[in-house]
Amino acid sequence: DTGVSQNPRHKITKRGQNVTFRCDPISEHNRLYWYRQTLGQGPEFLTYFQNEAQLEKSRLLSDRFSAERPKGSFSTLEIQRTEQGDSAMYLCASSQAGSRRTEAFFGQGTRLTVV
Amino acid sequence: QKEVEQNSGPLSVPEGAIASLNCTYSDRGSQSFFWYRQYSGKSPELIMSIYSNGDKEDGRFTAQLNKASQYVSLLIRDSQPSDSATYLCAVSNSGYSTLTFGKGTMLLVSP
Numbered sequence: 001d002t003g004v005s006q007n008p009r010h011k012i013t014k015r016g017q018n019v020t021f022r023c024d025p026i027s028e029h030n031r032l033y034w035y036r037q038t039l040g041q042g043p044e045f046l047t048y049f050q051n052e053a054q055l056e057k058s059r060l061l062s063d064r065f066s067a068e069r070p071k072g073s074f075s076t077l078e079i080q081r082t083e084q085g086d087s088a089m090y091l092c093a094s095s096q097a098g099s100r101r102t103e104a105f106f107g108q109g110t111r112l113t114v115v
Numbered sequence: 116q117k118e119v120e121q122n123s124g125p126l127s128v129p130e131g132a133i134a135s136l137n138c139t140y141s142d143r144g145s146q147s148f149f150w151y152r153q154y155s156g157k158s159p160e161l162i163m164s165i166y167s168n169g170d171k172e173d174g175r176f177t178a179q180l181n182k183a184s185q186y187v188s189l190l191i192r193d194s195q196p197s198d199s200a201t202y203l204c205a206v207s208n209s210g211y212s213t214l215t216f217g218k219g220t221m222l223l224v225s226p
Contacts, residue, residue: 033214042119043216045214091158102214103149104214106161108157
């Protein structure tokens with residue numbers, strides 16, 4: 001399967017713990033995005049990378065959130081000191097730069113539950 | 116602030132009917148428009164993209180774009196129960212790569 005892959009699929013953590021999610025984009029895609037989705041809402045943009053450079057971060061991304069894409073391939077999203085309000089589906093997407101036709105394809109998502 | 120508005124639904128149609136889903140957006144600089152389908156508990160799946168005014172057809176799906184009215188729509192012909200899902204409208208500005216999503220419209224197709 002050459003689609004976007006996210007791990008883990010589900011994560012239950014206690015409030016105050018740190019969690020890390022991984023995303024492997026479609027291999028030829030150099031843009032990678034993180035979104036967060038809560039029940040009844042559309043996905044909300046968190047951050048995006050072009051290759052290894054983090055080009056944009058949403059104001060939603062508090063200082064407890066950090067994302068990396070060290071070699072321009074896979075990416076990790078870490079949440080420190082988790083809060084119950086962090087419970088959501090975390091979605092990764094990738095697309096190919098070089099065109100205005102920025103079709104983005106999503107992975108299966110990581111569902112985070114903070115208890 | 117960029118906004119994308121959709122009726123949350125549910126929109127209920129009988130099997131075989133045409134389902135019409137609508138979306139408006141606030142940013143006149145928007146250049147790229149997408150429809151994603153999302154089944155309950157799953158991630159969004161891209162089903163249509165449109166970049167120019169007019170209609171774009173792909174199988175049972177037709178996307179319509181009117182930039183002057185800042186309006187995008189998705190028509191689903193011969194609706195099937197398997198089309199029952201939430202349909203997300205997403206918009207992108209050519210100066211950015213990120214998508215702004217609406218809250219989605221839930222479609223229910225009854226047999």
